[in-house]
Amino acid sequence: EGAVVSSVSVDENQAKISVFRVPDRPGIAAKLFQALGSENINVDMIVQNVGRDNHADISFTVNLTDLEKALSLTREVAGCLGAERVSADDDIAKVSIIGIGMMNHPGVAGRMFQALARAGVNIEMISTSEIKISCVVRRADAQKSLEAAHREFIEKN
Amino acid sequence: EGAVVSSVSVDENQAKISVFRVPDRPGIAAKLFQALGSENINVDMIVQNVGRDNHADISFTVNLTDLEKALSLTREVAGCLGAERVSADDDIAKVSIIGIGMMNHPGVAGRMFQALARAGVNIEMISTSEIKISCVVRRADAQKSLEAAHREFIEKN
Numbered sequence: 606e607g608a609v610v611s612s613v614s615v616d617e618n619q620a621k622i623s624v625f626r627v628p629d630r631p632g633i634a635a636k637l638f639q640a641l642g643s644e645n646i647n648v649d650m651i652v653q654n655v656g657r658d659n660h661a662d663i664s665f666t667v668n669l670t671d672l673e674k675a676l677s678l679t680r681e682v683a684g685c686l687g688a689e690r691v692s693a694d695d696d697i698a699k700v701s702i703i704g705i706g707m708m709n710h711p712g713v714a715g716r717m718f719q720a721l722a723r724a725g726v727n728i729e730m731i732s733t734s735e736i737k738i739s740c741v742v743r744r745a746d747a748q749k750s751l752e753a754a755h756r757e758f759i760e761k762n
Numbered sequence: 763e764g765a766v767v768s769s770v771s772v773d774e775n776q777a778k779i780s781v782f783r784v785p786d787r788p789g790i791a792a793k794l795f796q797a798l799g800s801e802n803i804n805v806d807m808i809v810q811n812v813g814r815d816n817h818a819d820i821s822f823t824v825n826l827t828d829l830e831k832a833l834s835l836t837r838e839v840a841g842c843l844g845a846e847r848v849s850a851d852d853d854i855a856k857v858s859i860i861g862i863g864m865m866n867h868p869g870v871a872g873r874m875f876q877a878l879a880r881a882g883v884n885i886e887m888i889s890t891s892e893i894k895i896s897c898v899v900r901r902a903d904a905q906k907s908l909e910a911a912h913r914e915f916i917e918k919n
């Protein structure tokens with residue numbers, strides 16, 4: 606079979622913001638992201654996992670240069686939404702593998718996660734599409750993560 | 763500006779599995795997804811948000827036809843990992859908008875979430891990449907969600 610993963614990359618210019626325990630009902634995600642959009646803040650990853658007891662956490666990443674503006678806007682909106690708290694983290698890196706139809710290749714995700722694990726890297730967030738698997742890790746692990754993914758997917762093929 | 767979103771879709775043939783409160787340390791995601799991969803189970807979305815007190819939740823979707831096998835395997839692995847519990851949900855739909863460089867168009871995500879909100883649809887999970895924003899909703903909301911996204915992005919352009 607041909608190489609499934611065509612490239613690996615790491616982005617060290619992002620920050621993440623998390624909004625904890627927003628009400629899990631229609632209109633909440635809309636309010637937050639409409640506010641960010643109206644200020645022309647580019648959002649890259651958006652991650653929300655299943656909620657519990659009618660509340661959910663929503664995290665997203667922005668360019669480091671937009672962090673201050675995004676954070677103050679998020680705090681404002683989160684206050685209106687009744688969120689428990691907002692956190693910001695400018696010490697992240699986003700490591701990604703890109704390929705075609707990766708989701709039809711069982712095992713690709715496991716290989717990526719194992720490559721990071723072998724390098725001692727903790728995976729803090731995961732978001733996927735058919736063409737991309739992205740993991741948020743510590744900024745200090747950026748190069749180590751890129752090399753691990755490169756060894757696993759580019760050098761072996 | 764040209765249309766950013768080129769198509770909208772809904773997938774009613776998926777189920778989700780969530781593994782709650784796994785240890786948030788290297789190797790955990792690897793174990794779970796290597797196991798699924800070794801059984802040739804195709805995984806579509808994988809979502810993990812930031813953890814709390816050293817534990818994280820990991821959710822993923824599979825084809826309905828793979829649910830039984832995926833669930834029993836996940837329960838096995840989750841047991842070894844010390845997860846608090848595993849849940850399965852075969853009543854979901856995944857609604858997506860697809861486009862080019864969506865993440866450079868602030869406001870696209872907000873428009874999608876607002877379209878769903880206006881239709882009274884609750885967003886249960888969110889996962890994104892530059893070319894795709896996907897939301898997990900109730901299966902019963904599948905058509906309503908597709909129509910809302912279509913009205914917002916295809917009919918307006």
Ligand SMILES: C[C@@H](O)[C@H](N)C(=O)O
Nearest residue numbers: 630631632633634885
């Ligand atoms: C948490 C948030 O996604 C909410 N469920 C909404 O639909 O907006």
Ligand SMILES: C[C@@H](O)[C@H](N)C(=O)O
Nearest residue numbers: 728787788789790791
């Ligand atoms: C929770 C899981 O992603 C863990 N942090 C890992 O690196 O495998």
